[in-house]
Amino acid sequence: MFYLLLILLGLISLKDLEVNLLPDMEFPRLTVITNFQNAAPEEVENLITKPLTEAVGTVKGIEKISSESMEGVSFVTLQFGWGNKIDYSAMEVREKIDLIRGILPEDAGKPIVTKFDPSQSAIQEIVFFPVDKSRSHELRGFIKREIKSYLDRVDGVALAQISGGFKKEILIEVDPSSMYAHQISIKDIQGAVESSNINYPAGHIEEGSKDVLIRTMGEYRDFREIEKTNVSKNDKNIPIRLGSIAQIHEGYKERKGLARYNGEECVTVSIYKESGKNTVTVSESVRSELERLKEQYKNVIKADIVYEESRFVKQSIDNITGELISGGLLAFLSLIFILRNMESPLILLTVLPISVITTFLLMYLKDLTLNVMTLGGLSLGIGMLFDSGNVVLAAIERHVRNGLSVKEASLTGANEVAGSITSAVLTTVIIFLPIVFLKGIIGVVFGEMALTITFSLLVSLAVSLTLIPMLSALRGNKVWSRKFDQWSFFKKVATWENEIDVRFVKGLTNWLGKPKRFFTGIAICFVVVLILISYVDKEFIPKVDTGEFKIEILNVKGSSLSSTSELVEELETKLLKEKEVKHVISNIGYDEEQILSRSGGEVGTHQAQIRVVLSTERSEKTKDFIHRFREKIQHARTIGIHFYPEEDMLSKILSPDSKAVTLEIEGNDLATLAFIGENVRNEISKIQGITDSKSSLESENREFQVRFDEDKMSVYGLSHQYLAGILKTALKGTVATRLRINDEEFDVRLRYRQSDRKYKEDISRIIIRTPSGDAVFLDQAAEIREGKGYASILRIGQSRVNRITANVENVKQSAVISEVEEYIERLKLPVGYKIHFGGEKENIDSSMRELLFAFVLAVVLIYMLLAGQFESLLIPLIMLCTIPLILIGIIPALLITGNSFNISSFTGIILLVGIVVDNAALFYEYVEILEHDQVSLKEAIIGSGQIVLRPIIMNNGTTLLGLLPVALELGEGTEFQSPMAVTVISGLAASVVLSLFLIPIAFYYILKWQRTRRKTI
Structure with a gap:
């Protein structure tokens, strides 16, 4: 009943667990x-x-x-x-x-x-199009009036943000010649409009027994009323109306950017969820409401969801859940194969649901979420959940066959192995303990995975020592026959098992007599593997083929939005002709209202970005498509086209500076930094595999520089700030006030006419009103020169930086990094300048230091645990010395599968330490038991090997098959755990040899030496 209670509480907890893509983390x-x-x-x-x-x-x-x-x-x-x-x-x-x-x-x-906080980024991107393309200018306004309010009201939605399209505003475009004739400055006009468009309370009066409020009503009710605004008086004291010196009309805000979807201009709505709300639930609610709105306004708009975070969340979690189930099923089938009956595997199968469901309860109490890391931890540990039960059941069956009743065998067998399996589970828990307490990104991301595996293993230990003996005893005193032995297939399996057992004893006996040959062979394999390590690529996190990539386009500096749009349109046309392309989303220029969109890169109407989504049924990898398409457009008429494979969300969070090569040159003078950077960029571009190299100081902006004459400004009584404000209002425009019409507000923008702000000479003729009331031109107080300036200036600390970035294509990243390092070592820089790696290499170095610390600490903790358990300093040392030898299996596997050394595969190595030590500890326990029965050391070694042969094969087999679906990357969201699974599977294969041959041979000669030494003493 106790376990039924745990299952009930676990299922209730599962219902309340929040579902997210990643663990909750506070980004520093x-x-x-x-x-x-x-x-x-x-x-x-x-x-x-x-x-x-x-x-x-x-x-x-x-x-x-x-x-x-x-x-x-x-x-x-x-x-x-x-x-x-x-x-x-x-x-x-x-x-x-x-x-x-x-x-x-x-x-x-x-x-x-x-x-x-990436968790607060948009969870959905919706694109809207007008049904009637002739009314595209009205689309943004329609969405704001009719669509946005409904989306904002969806439960869990914090904000529906509109971008793109045309934003309506009222334009006051003044005539400079009329202003000069009337001695009026643009600041005068701005002040007049601001002070006129206002309603203001003027108090109240008592009318009889009632108080009546008095308000002044000055707000404009229509843009035509702005024309009647008095801005000044002429020399005859006649008011000068704004309409006489300016054109006032409805228009649209001058755009610096636009968006297109599959070649058609669109308006985008980004959906942001409230903190703590379930991403999947909110997305489904928004989708449902959008379908209703599409039907309601089907004659006005079309809409499509082009990005949905919940799709990645659901697909990733569904795939990992499927792999958890399939891994458990494969492990169960392997038990049937080895045990050749149904009862024993069914008893062991009870461990799985109880451990997993109780883990959900512990996750709920610990305030964890269901995400790719916690579920990934369960899928990685699925085979390990059987390990303790395997050992207990094997001990019980052995005692039954030796003549004990089932009840006695259940009690004796469980007590016999309780110490070893408890030690084994604690060893694995200790392995993960350092990860939980790491302060860096490794501890944050892998901490929840480590906790999940720990919870499940501790529960499985409790089940193995209590429920499995009880269920075994319930079978009564009937013989534990292998019912499947009558089947021809299982007869062959039995023959194979006997053959394996005989060959194992023969092989172990043979190698015990020829230890030098055995250790020489292991040493040669290890040396070969150490040589092969240099051929394994190294990266921060596994690269995931998301089926998406970005194209960054740089047109000639100063190019207009329409000019850049034409170039992008040419690329869009070529992309949409490719059968592998599903969607093309283009952003040309930038959105002035979304300030964060301007950080982290070059900004202007000369730049654009295209996001390409490939079909899931494509016949080639994303990197191959990029390579082929790059060749096709290499003669495109732009300054630069750069390709960047789109990363999965985990990569974006863990490695935001994700360029394969990032070099940072520090110094003070921008021109020197630009010169050094250009040379460095040119040199590293010659390295095979380097593509899309860029310098943050690659090009300069053409600009007109207004230099004020201090003497003349003093004569006129002018200030820098005052003149800069007039320049801004005249050229870019200033929102002088806002006009409210039918519950909508529109900006009222004041500026010069388009024809009066096109050329350098127009800047010189901008009218300035001095404090004395005279009107003068700008060139009477300033000089206008043409110059150049950089688009952005980067700093790290107090030093300026030129950042050189590049991608790596079709070669190993670590090989390219080595060549770049060699170049940097030869590079001679001026005094005061230095160059160093940043970005991914910096992340790799930092994370590997953290993981190495965790690895060393885990080994020390395991040594202390084993030393206490076996009351020996030497025995645990022998066990731990075999750990590096698991590389014999790992390195070739990484090379064959094309995986790299990364934080995922390194975590797999840490996990393997526990498995290898567990097997060695189990073997040594039986050596001590058999020696206690007065058998010779050699017989104890061979006998212990025979006893642990099946548990080791069962444990390693269930773990291996449990991990197989993850290693095969059978679905989206599993790529991150795949290198870890490949590492563990290949390491397990090596550990079988270590556990069944190397450990026994090493123990035999060490224990023999100890006994000889004791006799001598």
């Missing part, structure tokens, strides 16, 4: 975003970025500060250590910023501190 990263409109990158760097960096640099816990200064905006990124209380850090950062707020420019925006 803050970004400070500061707007400084119309400022060049160097001004942003000097006036905003540097003061902010210096101010927040003393915040406790910061590991790295980096920044990016772009036109009109500053990004300062603070990287803290994992496990840092990021909310407290954010408060401290805000306090530091408040202390220096007074020294920042007055017209700079307030610095915004944001947390990096």
Whole structure:
């Protein structure tokens, strides 16, 4: 009944477990975003970025500060250590910023501190198209009025954000010549419009027994009323109406970007979920509501969901769940094959559901979620769940065959192996203990997997020592016959088993007499494997073929949005002709309203990005399609086209700087950094396999620089800030006020006419109103020159950085990294400049240090446990010395399957340590038991080998078959665990040889030497 209660509580807990793609984790990263409109990158760097960096640099816990200064905006990124209380850090950062707020420019925006949280990114992307293409300008407004409110009201939706399309606004386009004639400045017009469009309370009066409110009603009710606004008076004191010096009309905001889906322009709605809500449930609710809206407005709009995070969540979890079930089934079938009866495997099968379902209860109590890591942990440990039961059942069956009653055999067998299997489970638990306590990304990501495996193994241990003996005893005193032995197939299996047993005893006896040959053979294999290690690729995390890739397009600097759009359209046409292509989503230019979209790369109407989604039925891998398509468009008329395979979500989170090669050149002078960077980029591009190399200072922006004459400005009484504000309003435009019509608000933008802001000469003729009331032209107080400036300036700490990035294609990444390292060692840099790796190599080095620490700590803890158990310092040392030899199986397997050394495969090696030690400990236990029965050492060694032969084959077989579906990557979401599964399977194969031959031979000669030494003493 106790286990039935656990199953009931586990099923209830499973219902309440939150389903996510990844474990809940607090990312230790803050970004400070500061707007400084119309400022060049160097001004942003000097006036905003540097003061902010210096101010927040003393915040406790910061590991790295980096920044990016772009036109009109500053990004300062603070990287803290994992496990840092990021909310407290954010408060401290805000306090530091408040202390220096007074020294920042007055017209700079307030610095915004944001947390990096991928779980709060959009869970769905919906694209909308008009049915009537002639009304495409009205699409955004329609979605805002009729669609957005319904999507916002869906349970669990925090925000439905619109982007793309045309944003309606009211334009006031002034005539400079009329302004000059009336001695009016654009600032005068702005002030008049702002002060006119207002309703204001004026108090109240008592009318009889009632109070009556009084309000002034000045708000514009229609854009035509703006024409009547008084902006000044002429010399005859006659009011000058705004309509006489400006054109006022409805229009659309000047666009800096647009989006297309399969070649058709669209409006995008991004869905963000509320914190803590189930991604799958929210997505299904949004999809249902969207279908209703599509039907309701089928004559107006068309819509399609082009991205849905829940699809990846459901598919990944469904695939891993399927592999968990299929792995358990394969393990069960292997037991039938080995035991050749149905009763024993069915008894062992009870371990599986009880362990898994009770694990759900423990996960709920520990506040874990169902995700690819926790379910991946269960699928990896599925075969291991049978291990303890295998040993217990084998001991019981052996005692039954030796003449004990089933009840006595159940009690004796369980007691006999209780110590060894408890030690074995604790060994595996100890293996994962260091991972749980690691502070870095490894501990955060693999911690939940380690806990899940630990929970399931501890439950399986309890079941094996209590429920399995009880169920075995319930079978009564009937003979434990192998009922399937009568079948011809199982007769052959029995023959094979006897043959294996005979050959094993013969082989072990033979090698006990020829230890030098055996150890020489093992040593040769190990040396060969050490040589082969250099041929195994090394990367941070396994590369996953998502079936998607991005194309980054750079047009000529200064190109218009329409010019870049034409180039993108040519590529879209070529892509859509490819039968492997399913969807093409293009983003040309950038969205001014979404400030975060401007960080991390070159921004402007000359750049674009295309995301290509390939068909699931494609005949070639994504990297092969990229290579073929790159050759097809190599003569495209653009400055640069760069291809980037789209990463899975886990990779984006664990390795955001995911370029295969990232070099960071530090120094102070931008021109020198650009020169060095260009040389480095050219040289590494010659290395075979390097593609898509880029420099962050690759090109400069053409710009007009307005240099103010301090003497003339003093004469006129003008300031830099005042002149900069007039320039911005005249050229880009300023939202002077907002017009409210039928519950909708529209920006009222004030600027010069298009014809008066096209050329350099037009800038010179911008009208300035001096404090004395005179109107002068800008060139009377400033000089306008043509110059160049960089699009963005990167810094790490207090040093400027030129970041060189590149991809690797069709060759091993580690080989390319080695060649780049050799080049860097030969590179001579000027004094004050240095170059180092960043990005993925930095992640690999950091993570491998963490995993190596976990590995060493796990080995030390296991040694301490075994030393205490066996009351010996030497015996555990022999067991642990065999651990490196599992590489004999692992390295060839990684090479054959094309897998790499990464955090997943290295975790598999750590897991193997426990399995190898468990087998050795079980063997030594039986050696001690047989020696206690007064048999010779050699007989004890051979007898123990015979006893553990079947448990080891059963344990390793169930674990291997349980992992097989994961290793074969039979579905999406399993690629991350696949290298771990391949490592464990190949290591298990090697451990069979180690456990059945190397360990017995080593123990035989060490124990023989010990006994001889004792007799001598």
